[in-house]
Amino acid sequence: xxxxxxxxxxxxxxxxxxxxxxxxxxxxxxxxxxxxxxxxxxxxxxxxxxxxxxxxxxxxxxxxxxxxxxxxxxxxxxxxxxxxxxxxxxxxxxxxxxxxxxxxxxxxxxxxxxxxxxxxxxxxxxxxxxxxxxxxxxxxxxxxxxxxxxxxxxxxxxxxxxxxxxxxxxxxxxxxxxxxxxxxxxxxxxxxxxxxxxxxxxxxxxxxxxxxxxxxxxxxxxxxxxxxxxxxxx
Amino acid sequence: xxxxxxxxxxxxxxxxxxxxxxxxxxxxxxxxxxxxxxxxxxxxxxxxxxxxxxxxxxxxxxxxxxxxxxxxxxxxxxxxxxxxxxxxxxxxxxxxxxxxxxxxxxxxxxxxxxxxxxxxxxxxxxxxxxxxxxxxxxxxxxxxxxxxxxxxxxxxxxxxxxxxxxxxxxxxxxxxxxxxxxxxxxxxxxxxxxxxxxxxxxxxxxxxxxxxxxxxxxxxxxxxxxxxxxxxxxxxxxxxxxxxxxxxxx
Numbered sequence: 001x002x003x004x005x006x007x008x009x010x011x012x013x014x015x016x017x018x019x020x021x022x023x024x025x026x027x028x029x030x031x032x033x034x035x036x037x038x039x040x041x042x043x044x045x046x047x048x049x050x051x052x053x054x055x056x057x058x059x060x061x062x063x064x065x066x067x068x069x070x071x072x073x074x075x076x077x078x079x080x081x082x083x084x085x086x087x088x089x090x091x092x093x094x095x096x097x098x099x100x101x102x103x104x105x106x107x108x109x110x111x112x113x114x115x116x117x118x119x120x121x122x123x124x125x126x127x128x129x130x131x132x133x134x135x136x137x138x139x140x141x142x143x144x145x146x147x148x149x150x151x152x153x154x155x156x157x158x159x160x161x162x163x164x165x166x167x168x169x170x171x172x173x174x175x176x177x178x179x180x181x182x183x184x185x186x187x188x189x190x191x192x193x194x195x196x197x198x199x200x201x202x203x204x205x206x207x208x209x210x211x212x213x214x215x216x217x218x219x220x221x222x223x224x225x226x227x228x229x230x231x232x233x234x
Numbered sequence: 235x236x237x238x239x240x241x242x243x244x245x246x247x248x249x250x251x252x253x254x255x256x257x258x259x260x261x262x263x264x265x266x267x268x269x270x271x272x273x274x275x276x277x278x279x280x281x282x283x284x285x286x287x288x289x290x291x292x293x294x295x296x297x298x299x300x301x302x303x304x305x306x307x308x309x310x311x312x313x314x315x316x317x318x319x320x321x322x323x324x325x326x327x328x329x330x331x332x333x334x335x336x337x338x339x340x341x342x343x344x345x346x347x348x349x350x351x352x353x354x355x356x357x358x359x360x361x362x363x364x365x366x367x368x369x370x371x372x373x374x375x376x377x378x379x380x381x382x383x384x385x386x387x388x389x390x391x392x393x394x395x396x397x398x399x400x401x402x403x404x405x406x407x408x409x410x411x412x413x414x415x416x417x418x419x420x421x422x423x424x425x426x427x428x429x430x431x432x433x434x435x436x437x438x439x440x441x442x443x444x445x446x447x448x449x450x451x452x453x454x455x456x457x458x459x460x461x462x463x464x465x466x467x468x469x470x471x472x473x474x475x476x477x478x479x480x481x482x483x484x
Binding site: 125130 | 282284310314317325338341390
């Protein structure tokens, strides 16, 4: 049995993997925060049909959504320094690899999140905006105080799903040499010539994290749901 | 005072308003009647720029705009001189009944919170919903929602309140409570422009009835004149079609 699956290696793997969990969570958090900011901007550009920008945004979103994250990682890692060198004559080859990884994940999640935000905002009835205008609010006030809070509620389930996929997608960051959870597995397996135990441990860690996220979002939805019902009319 | 001069509006090829001229004095209750598609709702929505008229001049209180060259700032000024009650109520779904009334006062009129709270409670009581202050729109009946909608409009103390078919979406048994609140409002001397199919309301409350058809004002005058002794053929036809039903419901 020890030859097939070593429990001691399995147990030993946990502290080693968890010691790098912070990198994984860091990537998720940064990609989420900046992805939401940039994604919101892209969504608004498209919702308000700003000329030129709106077409650019549409192309950006469908392009980014169409390429695998692994390819995007390499394009950013190899392509960005070439682009920056060519445009600004600045050499960024020595930047920390993690920065390239973060940029790739931000770009990726901004495209996906912009679609979620866009459909959520479009899902808020026009009458809500009209009523806000009718009491004398500016566009921005109407958006911030009336439309956005309702859109968040509509977006919540999709947002939760997206964060879970983002979490799992970070497992490709190691390909550029970032030592996250998967990076540690690579190190363990080259030391012990065994990797199944470490991968099994990683599976459990990712599973538990996903479960926690799911539950958090469920609870969040429920809390917002009791506060006000967005859909449906009497 | 409200003055509309030569207002035009088209949706694509179709001209919906073909030069509307209308003057409404302070304290007047003007009811606009007309078949569907006559442009009455578009006229109402042009007044607070939820629709943008193509041509014409609108004066509401101390704000005058030429619809051809209008700035965002002017639109905001006009809107802050008006309030609207919607057919589908359009209460802010993420706010309680009380917050719905406060929202415009605090955000758009920059009123201090205590004052806004006092005013909001006052008007909520006025429409008979003191006990439902903390209810969200989804927890209120259609009639209750519309009464909050009216309170929201009243609280802003605008030059004019625009009513866009305020009872059309309500179940028949809920129409009465909304109409009786509107009657109360009218008797207080508020300036109102009301688009409605409620002939009884027009007959009892209106200081003037305006009949629209095909994007123009066909006829206007005191309710007993327009409703009982209409001069124009189109008005007669329209009234003949709807009056029996309306009389029956009273």
